[in-house]
Amino acid sequence: MTETPNLVAFTPERLEKVKDIIARYPEGRQKSALLPVLHVAQEQWGWLSSEVMDYVAGILSLEPVEVYEVATFYTMYHLDPVGKHVIEYCRTGPCCLMGGEDVYGYLKQKLGVEAGQTTADGLFTLKEVECLAACGWGPVFQIREKYYMNLTNEKVDQIIEDLSK
């Protein structure tokens, strides 16, 4: 599990990245940077604690509530601690037609968790998501930036084994 950091600050590299993002928008429109900057924050801390959101608010000169209302609206932002790997499993129709529900059942059984839960060893958090725009290559799940496609029980075994090393 990722602990809430005592001292909340972007690493120097990420701070540079954040400054570059803010500079993309017209004068006075730095709020536009909010969604991209929250992604950078989540990349660093794994999830968005209220301390992290307050810190982001400070950087963008926003009221904390402006950050909270955005972070709670969009599904990609994790508002609770997550495991090392977050498996975001597509539960939408086209993937289901390709056997997505069966593979999902297998994955849940294999990890011993339900949607929203993290494995006891802290390695995997399972989340159900809606359509990932990969319907022709279903069933699909995503871990961070990577899409895992045309899933079968065997592929799930392999992926979980690789990521457990």
Next chain:
Amino acid sequence: MAKKILTEHINVPGIETFDVYRRQGGYTAVEKALKTMTPDEIVEETKKSGVRGRGGAGFPMGMKWGFLAKPEGVPRYLVCNADESEPGTFKDHYLMKSIPHLLIEGMIIGSFALGAKKSFIYVRGELMYVIHILEKAIAEAKAAGFLGQNILGTGYDLELIVQSGGGAYICGEETALLESLEGKRGNPRNKPPFPAVKGLYQSPTVVNNVESIANMPWIINNGADAYAGIGIGRSTGTKLISASGHIKKPGVYEIELGVSVEEFLNSDEYCGGIRDGHHLKALVAGGSSVPILPAHLIMKTANGEDRLMSYESLSDGGFATGTMLGSGGFIVFDETACIVRNTWNFARFYHHESCGQCSPCREGTGWMEKVLHRIEHGHGSMHDVDLLVDISKKIEGNTICPLGDAAAWPVASAIRHFRDEFMWHITNPHEASQPGAVYQGEMALV
């Protein structure tokens, strides 16, 4: 082989790089547009081509460009909608990851035509790897002098920014997208004012889908007449179709508009037919929100004419017997698919994705999901089917954005064409709620 406008070079090794794309004739349209055409000429050419919005609405793109307000001293924006999230649709994902420079070239032409100096590509956040591909391609184009200050010595400046979303289907609605791009929740705006007058940062803005913009290089290179010569009637040009479900070859295919559904579904050039040993039961032709049709109505119109892959033919018969081309999300169901289960699945999707602003959508999508869940799980009652129709009617047309309609149509159409299957679930709850149970009653299979 059918004409390819967008995917002609998509399988050339290295086409994602500037050099290879350039060697295949890439960026010649930018040179032609910026050096030999005026912005108004480009807008006129776009109107003449007849190209229509490929995100789902099918609104003529040139006309949309023509609506853009041009007050003195106010910046104008072109925003590309790459928030592709409609279930069954993955063509923009495929196009951007495979041939990113095609979109960038189209964005430069479009931005020049509209007088935008800063343009955005808003990509759904889940496609972060595609965002990296686009950013790399933009850096290459900039290094080659096609972006940045004084492009090709013409005095035109353009900055192209890739914006990541946060995971919200609603941001595919253009005013929700603009809200999101401003760093807010993706709540659609009341219209008017339309984005063409007050869009991003309250400035005149055009929002276009990825595929729509990607047509621009070809239109500039070959002319509007050549483009309009492809396709059928008012459905000009080609269309990317995302094919998924129970077919032999799922994937993205570029078709000339007007090819028959029969050919698209069964020929080896496209879907390759239904998987062996199975039959077509139903089809969603344009993404999850368009009406689902049973096999006989998707292959032929109610008048017995061949159904074509065009805006007009697919909507022939209205919602009574027709559907829509939508985003081109072609989802195929064979006889093993349970319509009730799929309808519940889609209803859950729309409930999850409703932004919550309008009561009919916020509450109605939840009720539809709940009622469908109980029918699917063996707890439905006889009046539930009419209740669903009633809820769908109370959502449709009563919200400020089309998500409400998009949620209502799949439910209403499933009941319209598969009422018996719903009734079977209600009258045989034990049998119907078994895993994998599918109604085997009378239906026309093709």
